[in-house]
Amino acid sequence: MTCFLKCLRPLGWLWAAPLTLLGLFCAIPGLGGAKWLARQNGCLVFVDSGRGLVGLFFRKWRLDSTARVAAITLGNVVILARASFAQSSRLMAHEAAHARQTMILGPFFPVVYFGHWLILFCVRHPTPYRAICLERLARRASGEIS
Numbered sequence: 001m002t003c004f005l006k007c008l009r010p011l012g013w014l015w016a017a018p019l020t021l022l023g024l025f026c027a028i029p030g031l032g033g034a035k036w037l038a039r040q041n042g043c044l045v046f047v048d049s050g051r052g053l054v055g056l057f058f059r060k061w062r063l064d065s066t067a068r069v070a071a072i073t074l075g076n077v078v079i080l081a082r083a084s085f086a087q088s089s090r091l092m093a094h095e096a097a098h099a100r101q102t103m104i105l106g107p108f109f110p111v112v113y114f115g116h117w118l119i120l121f122c123v124r125h126p127t128p129y130r131a132i133c134l135e136r137l138a139r140r141a142s143g144e145i146s
């Protein structure tokens with residue numbers, strides 16, 4: 001990374017802070033239900049405890065029929081569905097890409113992400129989750145697609 005980008009990183013953290021705080025909220029015992037796991041790829045990594053709001057998200061939420069939710073990224077916080085998923089360098093690179101996207105888009109990340117999903121859903125795209133531009137970029141960054 002160039003010196004210029006390293007110098008901009010604190011601004012990215014600040015710009016992503018609202019979503020990072022939401023992610024940290026999910027780590028409050030009894031509320032979100034996530035537990036601390038590690039710091040990895042510049043992200044604070046938590047794992048779902050199976051209780052609370054995060055566990056409900058992992059059990060109930062589906063963006064389309066092909067989407068398995070293995071992790072969610074809120075700012076610089078990554079919450080994994082299972083602790084063993086931290087061993088997947090591809091998944092962690094994917095989630096780190098979402099964290100970098102949030103450092104660029106800031107609080108507009110969910111607007112762009114879900115806005116694009118909504119458009120794809122409304123035009124009856126067969127796999128809207130997989131076609132979201134931010135998902136495609138994250139899969140490319142993790143080496144899942146070229």
Ligand SMILES: [Zn+2]
Pocket residue numbers: 094098134135138
């Ligand atoms: Zn993703």
